[in-house]
Structures are given as structure tokens and as C-alpha cells.
Amino acid sequence: MPDSRTVVAPADGPARAQCPYCGVGCGLELRPPAPDAHNPSWGTRGDRHHPSSLGQVCIKGATVGETLHHNRLTTPQWRARLDQPFAAISWEQAFALLVDRIKATLARQGPAGLAIYGSGQFLSEDYYVANKLLKGALGSNNFDANSRLCMSSAVAGYTRSLGSDGPPCCYDDLDLADLVVLIGTNTAECHPVLFQRLLKRKRKVKEALRLVVVDPRHTPTAEGADLHLAIRPGTDLALLCGVGHLLLELQALDQPFIAAHTEGYGALEALWRQWTPRRVADLCGIAVADLQQLALWWAEAAGVLSLWSMGVNQSREGTATVAGIINLHLVSGQIGRPGAGPFSLTGQPNAMGGREVGGLAHLLPGYRSVANPQHRAELEQHWGFTAGSIASEPGLAVWEQIEAMERGELGLWWVAATNPLVSMPSLDRVRAAVARCPLVVLSEAYAGTETAAVAHLLLPAAQWSEKCGVMTNSERRVTLCQAFRQPPGEARPDWAIFAELGRRLGFVEQFSYDSSAEVFAEFIAITAGRLCDLSGLSHALLAQHGPQQWPFALGTAPGAGQARLYTAEAPYPRAPVGHRFPTATGRARLWADPPLGLAEPPCDAYPLVLTVGRYLGHWHTMTRTAHVARLVKQHPEPLLEVHPLDAESHGLCNGELAELTSRRGSLRARVQVSERIRPGTVFLPMHWGGSHTNPCEANRLMHEEACEHSKQPELKAAAVRVCSV
Numbered sequence: 149m150p151d152s153r154t155v156v157a158p159a160d161g162p163a164r165a166q167c168p169y170c171g172v173g174c175g176l177e178l179r180p181p182a183p184d185a186h187n188p189s190w191g192t193r194g195d196r197h198h199p200s201s202l203g204q205v206c207i208k209g210a211t212v213g214e215t216l217h218h219n220r221l222t223t224p225q226w227r228a229r230l231d232q233p234f235a236a237i238s239w240e241q242a243f244a245l246l247v248d249r250i251k252a253t254l255a256r257q258g259p260a261g262l263a264i265y266g267s268g269q270f271l272s273e274d275y276y277v278a279n280k281l282l283k284g285a286l287g288s289n290n291f292d293a294n295s296r297l298c299m300s301s302a303v304a305g306y307t308r309s310l311g312s313d314g315p316p317c318c319y320d321d322l323d324l325a326d327l328v329v330l331i332g333t334n335t336a337e338c339h340p341v342l343f344q345r346l347l348k349r350k351r352k353v354k355e356a357l358r359l360v361v362v363d364p365r366h367t368p369t370a371e372g373a374d375l376h377l378a379i380r381p382g383t384d385l386a387l388l389c390g391v392g393h394l395l396l397e398l399q400a401l402d403q404p405f406i407a408a409h410t411e412g413y414g415a416l417e418a419l420w421r422q423w424t425p426r427r428v429a430d431l432c433g434i435a436v437a438d439l440q441q442l443a444l445w446w447a448e449a450a451g452v453l454s455l456w457s458m459g460v461n462q463s464r465e466g467t468a469t470v471a472g473i474i475n476l477h478l479v480s481g482q483i484g485r486p487g488a489g490p491f492s493l494t495g496q497p498n499a500m501g502g503r504e505v506g507g508l509a510h511l512l513p514g515y516r517s518v519a520n521p522q523h524r525a526e527l528e529q530h531w532g533f534t535a536g537s538i539a540s541e542p543g544l545a546v547w548e549q550i551e552a553m554e555r556g557e558l559g560l561w562w563v564a565a566t567n568p569l570v571s572m573p574s575l576d577r578v579r580a581a582v583a584r585c586p587l588v589v590l591s592e593a594y595a596g597t598e599t600a601a602v603a604h605l606l607l608p609a610a611q612w613s614e615k616c617g618v619m620t621n622s623e624r625r626v627t628l629c630q631a632f633r634q635p636p637g638e639a640r641p642d643w644a645i646f647a648e649l650g651r652r653l654g655f656v657e658q659f660s661y662d663s664s665a666e667v668f669a670e671f672i673a674i675t676a677g678r679l680c681d682l683s684g685l686s687h688a689l690l691a692q693h694g695p696q697q698w699p700f701a702l703g704t705a706p707g708a709g710q711a712r713l714y715t716a717e718a719p720y721p722r723a724p725v726g727h728r729f730p731t732a733t734g735r736a737r738l739w740a741d742p743p744l745g746l747a748e749p750p751c752d753a754y755p756l757v758l759t760v761g762r763y764l765g766h767w768h769t770m771t772r773t774a775h776v777a778r779l780v781k782q783h784p785e786p787l788l789e790v791h792p793l794d795a796e797s798h799g800l801c802n803g804e805l806a807e808l809t810s811r812r813g814s815l816r817a818r819v820q821v822s823e824r825i826r827p828g829t830v831f832l833p834m835h836w837g838g839s840h841t842n843p844c845e846a847n848r849l850m851h852e853e854a855c856e857h858s859k860q861p862e863l864k865a866a867a868v869r870v871c872s873v
């Protein structure tokens with residue numbers, strides 16, 4: 149198989165790569181263990197040459213070299229039934245089985261019977277080949293990724309308001325803003341290097357930088373804030389409307405910008421007029437004075453930067469809340485200039501790359517849409533498939549894939565580089581649905597994940613570090629990640645697995661790549677002229693000149709990619725005047741979405757709201773971080789945060805076990821009585837799955853109600869009751 153075993157050994161220095169954890173995308177330098185060392189861990193430190201992180205790393209990045217060899221899946225394994233043990237098989241047998249079952253599913257159910265659920269852990273090349281195989285060769289748009297659970301509301305929000313996906317800001321804006329609003333993001337723990345950059349500047353310039361945090365918890369992020377608005381869960385959009393109301397009263401709107409560059413202002417103003425400070429403060433559970441303070445700082449600031457992540461996105465009104473943030477930036481002209489803009493922080497290391505290559509069920513490469521006939525035709529031609537090969541309807545988003553399995557409509561569900569049996573909501577329902585699927589395939593670098601328990605066929609995947617390809621971080625910066633060690637056993641890169649399968653299914657010409665560099669070259673060619681234009685990049689250029697920001701059109705000089713979108717001078721989207729947006733009219737759209745609140749509000753039977761989140765030292769479902777002693781010592785078990793008032797009224801004691809029950813099930817966790825959480829709300833980390841010695845499947849309790857635009861489930865809030873054990 150071409151390139152599947154390629155390894156670029158560090159020759160005259162360390163290997164360089166992007167950190168494979170969060171979307172900050174810090175640069176890493178990795179050095180191999182000494183040949184005679186007993187410890188096979190690679191040495192890891194920050195890459196001072198990486199422009200996004202300048203040598204900084206957090207504890208996860210600093211310890212990732214300790215995780216490379218742990219708990220690896222090394223051979224294909226198969227079992228016909230879930231009650232049987234796995235038996236090792238060869239790749240030949242695995243591919244023969246896949247070809248056979250894919251053909252049988254196509255004959256019986258058509259392309260709609262096939263689905264892939266991929267991951268922001270993919271390199272862009274993995275994403276690209278998987279999409280080409282399923283959407284192009286097999287005619288099914290049922291390719292979705294775990295980004296659906298993470299930031300699809302940001303994608304939908306940018307697209308709906310600005311005309312295209314693509315964060316318009318860059319990390320340098322952290323150094324230039326004088327007001328940073330962190331809403332629905334625990335940046336200190338989830339994007340630590342960015343938060344440290346903010347704190348460092350705050351210590352230096354003091355009141356010249358205001359930090360405002362909007363979060364029901366007094367997180368480590370809130371500890372560093374000038375103002376913490378501990379709103380009730382589900383009231384973010386109402387808060388944003390309240391800020392808009394006050395900006396109107398303060399006459400702080402940029403009327404020339406509104407007139408020249410936006411549409412829909414009248415309806416938005418009418419909505420905001422309804423959201424008086426008193427009404428907003430009562431609903432959000434905050435003081436009117438605090439709301440006024442935020443609005444006043446916004447009105448006075450030369451540069452306002454909003455940062456958000458899953459606290460906004462994981463909501464049934466996630467897209468509307470993103471629009472609410474963007475609305476405020478548009479009406480105050482706080483976009484398209486240094487130190488200003490609505491900036492979504494991505495969770496996964498290559499969620500951004502996944503968006504670029506069309507890694508969701510409604511997308512095609514180059515920020516294209518499957519619903520657009522011209523876009524489909526462009527891809528069919530580029531990929532070398534006949535006209536009409538790509539289906540015209542969006543495929544199934546991941547929760548829709550679960551529902552399709554419930555109805556017996558999927559013949560094959562292929563999960564790659566993710567662990568949905570921990571990360572999905574309503575896990576008991578997911579487990580039951582998946583058990584109905586005749587063939588569940590899992591390509592995975594790690595052995596024994598919770599998802600392996602529901603799989604029939606396991607395919608050992610090379611992880612980051614063992615394959616070469618690119619990742620894009622939150623500020624649109626593309627980093628070439630070198631392969632610097634051999635994959636263990638028979639593990640292969642995901643892109644090579646999908647390409648081999650494509651050839652065996654008869655698409656020899658379309659999937660005959662000699663290297664991942666060739667895959668990348670094919671991908672970037674179709675981005676020319678798009679907002680996410682990467683057509684001037686190549687593996688060779690990235691290796692020689694380091695990470696680059698897009699847009700980076702053919703002929704762009706290294707280092708001359710565009711830091712910000714929609715600026716007064718911007719050539720993107722190709723426009724004769726500045727601040728032009730890629731909508732039909734060239735204007736950004738203001739949306740007047742009325743706040744809805746939680747899909748499952750608290751009630752007499754379930755009087756508390758459970759919200760879930762992350763710890764600094766752990767990553768998602770802990771397939772890697774559970775093997776780093778330092779991190780486990782830091783976070784040995786999941787703790788249920790309960791406010792002292794709720795602890796008293798529910799008879800809970802600090803350090804003792806409590807039982808938490810939602811409409812979907814119960815679990816037990818140790819109580820941590822803390823004033824960090826607002827009364828009426830309890831918190832659990834989402835990292836622990838069912839296979840740990842201290843299992844605590846927080847997402848099992850969460851519901852699947854999703855945003856109508858983004859189809860992102862409301863994983864951040866569910867009604868629960870709690871009692872002592």
C-alpha cells in the first residue's frame with residue numbers, strides 16, 4: 149500500500165507537529181527516547197517557531213509524548229456477533245469483508261444504508277479521502293463527524309450570518325482587543341494557552357483590557373475575569389438581546405456600518421426593544437448593574453473580541469446564539485479589524501480542517517454544499533465521477549444516523565477515530581440503536597474503547613505521529629504534522645485505509661495516491677477561489693516555511709496568508725470594496741431569533757440542571773490522557789459539583805456519593821460541595837465512560853434535542869434530581 153508505512157525520521161532536529169488535543173493548535177517539538185531508555189516516551193516541548201503558540205504548551209501538550217505507545221490496537225479483529233470474542237484477521241480478510249458487505253448493503257438498501265462517523269482527530273487528508281469515498285464513489289452523503297457535537301452551531305452561525313463558515317479573527321487579536329467577552333467557554337481549562345496569553349497581557353495592561361466571562365460556573369476562566377455573569381443555563385441569547393437593548397439606549401451602534409454592510413436591522417431592533425434590562429436580569433439570574441457594565445464596556449471599547457465554544461454551540465438554539473453574538477459585532481462595527489470580531493474556538497485539533505474538506509453530512513470540500521447543484525458538479529468533475537454521482541440531499545447527521553439504526557435502515561456504520569459510546573447524549577438509546585446495525589466498523593488507534601464494545605470489525609489506525617498530513621487550528625492556520633515514528637503492528641493511516649477500500653471497490657483511478665502529499669494537492673486544487681482558498685499550499689511549502697494561515701491562494705508568498713477576514717482592505721471574498729460578505733447581496737445578515745431557553749427545563753420531578761464540561765488535564769474520552777500518571781493524579785475521579793444551598797436542601801455531604809437521575813437514567817458520583825457552581829445547577833465532567841474503574845457516563849443522562857439549523861445536540865443541559873446514597 150503506497151505510503152502507509154512512510155516514516156519521516158527526525159534527521160537533524162526534532163520532529164514538528166501540531167498538538168493533537170485542542171483546537172488552539174499549538175506547535176510541538178518531539179524528540180525520540182534514547183535507544184537504551186527503558187521509558188519509550190517521546191520528549192515533548194513547545195515549538196518556539198510556531199506562530200500560533202510561540203513555544204507555549206499546556207500540560208496535555210507537554211505530556212502527549214507519553215501517550216504514543218499505550219494501549220494500541222495493532223491488528224484487524226473481527227467477530228460476527230457482539231456476544232463473541234474478537235479474533236485477529238488479516239487486512240486482506242478485512243478488506244474482502246468490507247467490500248462484500250458494502251456491495252450487499254448497496255444492493256439491499258442503496259447508498260443510504262451506509263454511514264461513516266469520523267473525527268476532528270483526522271488529518272485533513274483522512275477526512276478528504278473518506279468523504280470522496282462515501283459521497284463521491286458510493287453516493288451517500290452520510291458522512292458526519294464528532295465536530296457535529298462540538299462546533300456545528302458555529303459553522304451554521306457563521307454561514308447564516310456572514311454567508312460562509314470561517315472564523316474572521318486571529319490569535320493576535322487577543323493582544324489587541326480592549327474588551328474580551330468569553331461566553332460559554334472555559335478557556336482556562338479547554339484552550340489553556342490562549343487563556344494564559346490573555347492573562348499575561350491582563351497583568352501587564354490591567355484596566356486597559358477587560359475580561360468578561362459568561363458561564364453558570366465560576367470556572368478558572370471566571371477567576372481571571374473583571375466581571376463574571378453567572379447566568380442560568382440556557383439564557384445566553386436573552387443576555388445578548390439585553391446587551392443589544394442597552395447599546396441602543398447608549399446610542400453606541402455604528403449606523404454607517406449597519407447601513408452599508410448589513411441587512412435585517414429593523415427586525416433585530418424590534419426584538420431588542422422587548423428585552424429590557426430588568427427582564428433580562430430576572431431571566432438570567434444576574435444583577436441589572438452587571439448587564440449594564442458589560443454593555444457600557446462594549447460601547448466604550450475600541451476593539452471587542454468575543455470567544456465562545458461549546459457552552460454556546462451545544463444548545464438547541466446554538467445557531468441563534470452564535471447569530472446573537474455576531475449581531476452585536478455587526479451593529480457596533482466590531483468585525484474585520486484588529487482586536488475585534490466573533491471568534492469561535494474549536495474543540496478538536498483539526499475540526500477546522502474537517503470543515504474545509506466538507507467533513508459534515510451537508511458539506512463538500514472547499515466550503516461547498518451538497519444541496520448546491522453547481523458545487524456537486526464541480527466535485528464530480530474534480531473527483532472523476534459521472535454527473536449525478538453525489539446525492540443532492542444532505543446526509544444523516546450523527547443523531548440521525550442513530551435514529552436510522554433504530555429503524556433498521558443502516559447496513560453499515562463505520563466509526564473512525566472517535567468514541568461516541570461516551571461522547572453522545574442519551575447513551576442507553578445509542579447503545580440499543582447501534583446493536584441493531586448488522587455491521588459496525590471501528591477504525592481506531594486505541595484498544596478497548598467503549599465503542600469497541602459495540603463493534604464487529606476493528607481496524608488498527610495509525611495515530612497522529614505515525615502519518616503525515618495537515619491540521620488547521622482555530623485561527624485558520626495550517627500545520628504540516630510529520631510522521632515521526634512507525635505505526636505499531638499493522639496499523640495504517642486512515643486515508644490509506646479508505647483509499648485501499650476505494651480501489652478494491654473498483655475506483656482504482658480515483659484512489660491511487662502515492663502519498664498523503666498527493667491527497668493534499670488534489671484537495672487544495674478544488675479550494676481555489678473559495679473563501680477557504682488553500683490552493684497556494686503544499687506539504688513541501690509547509691515543511692520548508694512552517695505553518696500558514698488561509699486564505700492562501702496560488703502564488704501567495706510564505707507568511708502572507710490573511711490574518712483576518714472581511715476587513716476594509718480584504719481581497720476575500722473577491723470584492724471591489726471592503727467589509728463585503730459572501731452573501732448574495734454582499735451584506736451580512738442580522739437575525740432576530742427570539743430566545744427559547746432550555747429544551748428540558750427543571751421541574752418538580754427534576755429540579756436541577758446538570759451541565760457537563762471538561763477538566764484541564766483530560767481530553768474528551770480519556771483514551772490517551774488516562775495513561776498519563778501526572779494527569780490521572782491531577783484528576784483521579786469525576787466530581788459532582790453542587791452548590792452548598794443545593795447540598796443542604798438535598799441532604800448531600802462533601803466527599804460522599806450521590807445518585808443523579810435524569811429522564812434517561814441514573815449514575816453515582818462523589819459530591820464536591822462548591823460555591824463555584826450557581827444554585828440550581830450541578831456539574832459533571834464528561835470524560836469518564838463506562839469502562840473505567842470509576843465509571844460515570846455523564847452524557848448518558850443528557851438528551852438529544854438539537855438545534856434546528858446545526859443539528860448539534862443540547863449536550864450542555866438536562867434536568868436532573870439528586871439524592872444521597
Ligand code: SF4
Nearest residue numbers: 167169170174206209
Ligand atoms: S492548549 Fe490545546 S493545543 Fe495547546 S498544548 Fe494545550 S491541548 Fe495542545
